[in-house]
Amino acid sequence: AAGVIQSPRHLIKEKRETATLKCYPIPRHDTVYWYQQGPGQDPQFLISFYEKMQSDKGSIPDRFSAQQFSDYHSELNMSSLELGDSALYFCASSRAGVRYEQYFGPGTRLTVT
Amino acid sequence: DQQVKQNSPSLSVQEGRISILNCDYTNSMFDYFLWYKKYPAEGPTFLISISSIKDKNEDGRFTVFLNKSAKHLSLHIVPSQPGDSAVYFCTASVGAQKLVFGQGTRLTINP
Numbered sequence: 001a002a003g004v005i006q007s008p009r010h011l012i013k014e015k016r017e018t019a020t021l022k023c024y025p026i027p028r029h030d031t032v033y034w035y036q037q038g039p040g041q042d043p044q045f046l047i048s049f050y051e052k053m054q055s056d057k058g059s060i061p062d063r064f065s066a067q068q069f070s071d072y073h074s075e076l077n078m079s080s081l082e083l084g085d086s087a088l089y090f091c092a093s094s095r096a097g098v099r100y101e102q103y104f105g106p107g108t109r110l111t112v113t
Numbered sequence: 114d115q116q117v118k119q120n121s122p123s124l125s126v127q128e129g130r131i132s133i134l135n136c137d138y139t140n141s142m143f144d145y146f147l148w149y150k151k152y153p154a155e156g157p158t159f160l161i162s163i164s165s166i167k168d169k170n171e172d173g174r175f176t177v178f179l180n181k182s183a184k185h186l187s188l189h190i191v192p193s194q195p196g197d198s199a200v201y202f203c204t205a206s207v208g209a210q211k212l213v214f215g216q217g218t219r220l221t222i223n224p
Binding site: 004006042043044045048055056058090092094099101103104105106107 | 145147149154155156157158159162202206209210211212213214215216217
């Protein structure tokens with residue numbers, strides 16, 4: 001079965017640089033969620049989109065922005081990167097009928113040096 | 114403010130025995146609870162869920178019990194297998210929105 005695809009899997013950036021993470025949800029899933037997992041921490045919700053509109057917002061820094069496109073894929077844009085942004089970034093998707101079941105991608109490991 | 118708590122960072126169980134992972138929550142508005150399993154370098158994998166209107170849900174070797182009055186849920190794995198060794202996250206949501214994660218419990222199944 002098709003799963004959530006995230007790219008790139010690994011990303012190394014320097015401080016103050018910009019990064020873009022991409023997420024391709026499972027086919028026919030219309031909702032995308034972004035989570036951040038810092039070292040030794042549990043995943044924290046950042047932001048979600050339903051039918052290309054922002055549906056919920058968590059602890060996402062103002063330096064970050066995200067959007068969902070017409071093909072339902074989503075991109076998380078991160079600017080002015082800081083050392084503390086180094087983390088695993090997970091994308092999850094869900095569909096109508098079983099909205100509460102979120103299926104996660106493999107994650108993007110971002111390292112800021 | 115940790116709304117979902119897994120107080121056992123690790124658990125070691127012998128192969129073939131029952132594994133019981135516990136989770137407590139504080140927000141009475143949570144109406145869905147889901148357990149995820151996570152291997153290193155992979156994303157969380159959905160295991161089993163339970164709605165707040167139920168007290169038990171079973172799927173193969175996995176059973177989740179919910180005690181709303183105690184704000185407590187548990188995941189039972191019977192029988193435990195070596196492939197079950199992973200980190201297990203208890204999560205909760207309100208109205209099928211964002212998931213709130215517990216800290217995770219590392220389960221090790223010993224042969």
